[in-house]
Amino acid sequence: MREIIVAGCGPAGMLAAIAAAREGAKVTILEAKEKPGRKLLMTGNGRCNLTNLDPKLPRSYYGTDPETVRKLASGIFEQFSVSDTLAFFEELGLLTMDKNGYVYPYTGQASSVLELLLQELRRLKVKLKFSEKILSATWRDGWWDVNTASWTYRCDYLILACGSRAISSTGSDGSGYTLAKQIGHSIVPVLPALTALTVKGNSFAACFGVRCHAKISLCVMAGNGKENASWETLAQDTGELQWTDNGISGIVVFQVSRFASRALYNGNKVRVILDFLPEIPSVELRSVLGKLTERYSEETAGQAFSGLLPAKLMSAVLEQMRMKSSMKAGNITEKQLSSLAYVIKNLVLPIHGTRDFEQCQVCTGGVALEEVEAETLNSKICPGLSMAGEILDIDGPCGGYNLQWAWSSGYVAGTHAARKSADPSKENEIRFRESTE
Numbered sequence: 001m002r003e004i005i006v007a008g009c010g011p012a013g014m015l016a017a018i019a020a021a022r023e024g025a026k027v028t029i030l031e032a033k034e035k036p037g038r039k040l041l042m043t044g045n046g047r048c049n050l051t052n053l054d055p056k057l058p059r060s061y062y063g064t065d066p067e068t069v070r071k072l073a074s075g076i077f078e079q080f081s082v083s084d085t086l087a088f089f090e091e092l093g094l095l096t097m098d099k100n101g102y103v104y105p106y107t108g109q110a111s112s113v114l115e116l117l118l119q120e121l122r123r124l125k126v127k128l129k130f131s132e133k134i135l136s137a138t139w140r141d142g143w144w145d146v147n148t149a150s151w152t153y154r155c156d157y158l159i160l161a162c163g164s165r166a167i168s169s170t171g172s173d174g175s176g177y178t179l180a181k182q183i184g185h186s187i188v189p190v191l192p193a194l195t196a197l198t199v200k201g202n203s204f205a206a207c208f209g210v211r212c213h214a215k216i217s218l219c220v221m222a223g224n225g226k227e228n229a230s231w232e233t234l235a236q237d238t239g240e241l242q243w244t245d246n247g248i249s250g251i252v253v254f255q256v257s258r259f260a261s262r263a264l265y266n267g268n269k270v271r272v273i274l275d276f277l278p279e280i281p282s283v284e285l286r287s288v289l290g291k292l293t294e295r296y297s298e299e300t301a302g303q304a305f306s307g308l309l310p311a312k313l314m315s316a317v318l319e320q321m322r323m324k325s326s327m328k329a330g331n332i333t334e335k336q337l338s339s340l341a342y343v344i345k346n347l348v349l350p351i352h353g354t355r356d357f358e359q360c361q362v363c364t365g366g367v368a369l370e371e372v373e374a375e376t377l378n379s380k381i382c383p384g385l386s387m388a389g390e391i392l393d394i395d396g397p398c399g400g401y402n403l404q405w406a407w408s409s410g411y412v413a414g415t416h417a418a419r420k421s422a423d424p425s426k427e428n429e430i431r432f433r434e435s436t437e
């Protein structure tokens, strides 16, 4: 029987270990932290949004090259789909609940998901070693020496499922990228994603804590500094936005943040355009504002428009236009009303940055997808290696997509690793690139 080591006891690592053990391999998981699944327990605010029933799910992932991502994700989800995932968890004994396509454990507790995965690992006699952070791994042309601070483990096959750099206290501290790089893989620069954005200037500081409905458009200056430079909209989303002390947050912001991260990293200017009343066309809004100022002509602007936006936000929007919410509604000019209607639907905020790795849910970037086989997730660089989960250069939106990637990629990597390591004829089919290269 061939021996497989899985680096990391997160969702991808656990699924890889279960799949490999089900194929008959002898599997050990080496986990850096003293306990498994630290990040899994945080998911969905502790409730674990474990997948999404979106029929477009396999086409919803991002990475450096959209075509490579699309091909790879489709291939992986064909082998272990959302239905396979639900069947897998059902077999383990997990009841799930569908909330508008967002799937949660019926218990509402991420710990139920973790507990059942651990039970399955124990049933399959997978060895779990905690507080065993892998510091280096050396391929000896047929087997691995995997080094932790306390031991050198030997195995035939290694699966890296070390996660990203998002929230290092969970154990995913970026050391997986270092290992992959030592082995010879290239790493697409890793940046925070699914995170809040910070805004240049402080004109909306008074809105701290306010929540509002908005459509957000993330725009990037294409051809920075050049004569024909123009703003290009890279992503849009609609939902609840939260104002922070230095910018904007909330799921709607998280969904576009990966584009901001990458564009800022590339030195591009970034801005967002907020439409606070996306369901109301501009012309209609202009007419509503006119009617309100007539009806409440003796009241303040803040009072007249109090049914449109949260008070603090309306006041900040008016201030943007050098108007005061205390001004008499009847004194607002036609021109000001037209401008107000425009700004409510097109507020531009220049983006300064994103929150850091300790305040993001996932990372964009990671091990270059071109360096793994699309069907198997086996490394094209080293014959005894495969990778799964967030360590790869693929990230999904909020809503269960990232865990689904971890489940699917983990299961596929584990299955193929076990099959490949059981077939010695395939051992050296891929030329090993020396890590010193």
Ligand SMILES: Cc1cc2nc3c(=O)[nH]c(=O)nc-3n(C[C@H](O)[C@H](O)[C@H](O)COP(=O)(O)OP(=O)(O)OC[C@H]3O[C@@H](n4cnc5c(N)ncnc54)[C@H](O)[C@@H]3O)c2cc1C
Binding pocket: 007, 008, 009, 010, 011, 012, 013, 030, 031, 032, 033, 036, 037, 038, 039, 040, 042, 043, 044, 045, 048, 049, 050, 051, 132, 133, 134, 135, 161, 162, 163, 164, 166, 167, 170, 171, 172, 173, 174, 175, 176, 360, 361, 362, 388, 389, 390, 391, 399, 400, 401, 402, 403, 404, 406
């Ligand atoms: C607050 C928060 C909420 C989230 N909510 C959701 C949600 O509801 N739905 C969703 O789909 N996604 C959610 N995500 C994203 C999701 O949790 C991750 O995409 C997913 O956990 C990635 O799985 P993974 O196994 O690849 O990595 P991880 O879960 O990060 O696991 C990697 C494991 O590897 C270990 N490790 C790292 N380096 C080493 C090493 N050198 N040696 C040994 N072990 C190592 C780590 O300790 C860790 O246990 C959320 C993320 C956060 C931070």
